[in-house]
Amino acid sequence: MITYLANPxxxxxxSRFATPIAGWGAMIALLAGVYFSLIGSPAAQDHGQNVRMMYxxxxxxxCAMAAYTGIAVASLISFIWRHPLADSAARSLAVPGAAFxxxxxxxxxxxxxVAWGTWWQWDGRMTSxxxxxxxxxGYIALWSLIPKRQLAARLAAILAMVGWINIPIIKFSVEWWNSLHQTATISQPGAPGLPSELLLPLLVMxxxxxFLLAWFALRGTEAEIVAMRADRKPSQAPATVTLETLSS
Known part of the structure; x- marks a missing residue:
């Protein structure tokens, strides 16, 4: 599949059919998620109405970690096989990943x-x-500040691959160090889990x-392909020389 999509x-x-699917899927799921989060789900026993912030x-x-993992994987592909479309895919995930x-x-x-009485705590999860x-x-800045695309792609790929070590730190920091942040409620084996009335809106959101992240990635990669094709076109039209112009 990766080899197939490597061709622009x-x-x-x-993307002609995947992008609309991602867009409509995002809109439908987010509308349903907002309804379940605000209206269809009850307040939590411990956190009351503040639990809605969880959604x-x-x-x-x-999505922040998923987007960065996508950047790291695409950067690895680019670093090994030097394919510009992998750079485009990685670059398209950077801005939405930073926003998430x-x-x-x-x-x-x-x-x-609300929950712990402090805006910030320099613990492992928050700091990572x-x-x-x-x-x-830094990844976005490398692409923006280096005018030569190949050099920018190379340096950004190195940063992305080295920086990925932070993802497992984020994931396991609450188990490795003392933290105010709660441990995994869903993904960790043996975790207590959430009641279904709280789990459903969380999963829908x-x-x-x-879907929204996928839409941003697809649209961003499409724009990158269009920009690369435009850069390859000659900036000026070729001169037209005819016998009449030479004789005059």
Whole structure:
């Protein structure tokens, strides 16, 4: 599948039907998720109405890590096989990934103030997510500040691959160090889990965020392909020389 989509023409054919699916899926899932989150789900026993912040915070954190993992994988493919479309896919995930990370930081801070009485705590989870945000900014800056595409792609790929070590740190930080942040409620084996009335809106919102991230990635890669094709076109039309102009 990766080899098939490595061709820009085949990727554009794929994105022609995948992009609308991702867009409509995001809109439907997010509308349903907002309804379930605000109206269809009850308040939590421990956090009351503040639990509704979870439906924004947790999917944003998931997508922040998923987007960066996508960047790291695409960067690895680019670094080994030197394929420009992998660079385009990685670059298209950077801005939405940074936005999801920023959203996770802001909502986490708001939730922390209510739940723990502090806006910020320099524990492993919060600090590593902040580091992820700065890595995103550094990755975006490399693409923006280096005019030569090949050099920018090479340096950005190295940063992305090295920076991926922060993803497992984010994931396991609450188990490795003492933290105010709660441990995994869903993904960890043996975790207590959530009641179905709280789990359903969380999963629907996560699905909507995932569709939205896919839509951003597809649209961004499409734009990158168009820009690369435009750069290859000659800036001026070739001169037209005829016998009449030479004789005159």
């Amino acid at each position: 023409a085949r990727f554009l054919r794929f 924004v915070h947790v999917p944003a954190a998931w 990370t920023f959203l996770a930081l802001v909502t986490g801070s708001l939730w922390g103030k 997510v902040l580091v992820l945000f700065f890595i995103y900014l 996560a699905l909507g965020y995932t």
